[in-house]
Amino acid sequence: MSRRPLTIGRLASAAGVNLETVRYYERIKLMPPPARTASGHRAYEEGHIRRLAFIRRARELGFSIEQIRTLLALAEPTRASCAEVQEVAQTHLDEVRAKLADLAKLERILAETVARCSGDPAPSCPVLDILTTQKRA
Amino acid sequence: MSRRPLTIGRLASAAGVNLETVRYYERIKLMPPPARTASGHRAYEEGHIRRLAFIRRARELGFSIEQIRTLLALAEPTRASCAEVQEVAQTHLDEVRAKLADLAKLERILAETVARCSGDPAPSCPVLDILTTQKRA
DNA sequence: CCTGCACCCCGTAGCGGCTACGGGTGCAAG
């Protein structure tokens, strides 16, 4: 119920997004071009906050810009289909799981290797050993 | 024990790295500029393979280019100090663990949400709900 | 000897998803 004009700065902080990012989203047509004041300043409405907040939460959940484009289209009131949304989300979940597995493997190797470090100013080091060892994927 | 000249293509495949990436590493001074044949082709030596393979393994372990620069300096035979190497690796391990934790949280939220999808062409969808819900970090 | 082809040369632009910079207006409070 704010009466102040919805400038880009206010929109950005209302949605918890960087101001420059809002302009970027407009450039790549993720956000629609808003109305302008006589002097050319952007004038947003409540709906823009909701859209931007949606985008922000989707980004936090790691969805790509293109996936968000799809989700936004599917989120249109007339259009919503849980099955189609589920497909996008499942694809993303699969990608997240793949990255997670990779990162976990990495963590294990690094943790084991670092743990074997003496911490001495010695010339032999397990970390360098693992990087120098001839092993091919 | 190969007698064939070590061209960039051979070096790249010996170390398991893309050819363009080798030239990129040279541009950013991660690989030293090699000797050249009369016609200007790069002529590498065995040492270059070892250095490039080191870089590749470090990249696979997720070290940044700048971290690798440091590791390569510390790996110099005269220079090696396990304590200093350990510090770089520990920093990287901390970063990996932070990403891992974030990604795990993400995975849980996505998995839970997707699991609640009906799969119907219904207008209500848990995935859209979570993106539309007003919650601020 | 000539042709064809793989390999090499170089510089530059593109990817994703922003972020920063620079130089210019608009506008409101003190």
Add this chain to the structure above:
DNA sequence: CTTGCACCCGTAGCCGCTACGGGGTGCAGG
């Protein structure tokens, strides 16, 4: 009236490559 912030715009930079285009080189087969 002046200060100073918020906004305007276009462009370049970040990381770590990858791709593209338009050439030149080197070697094997015919």
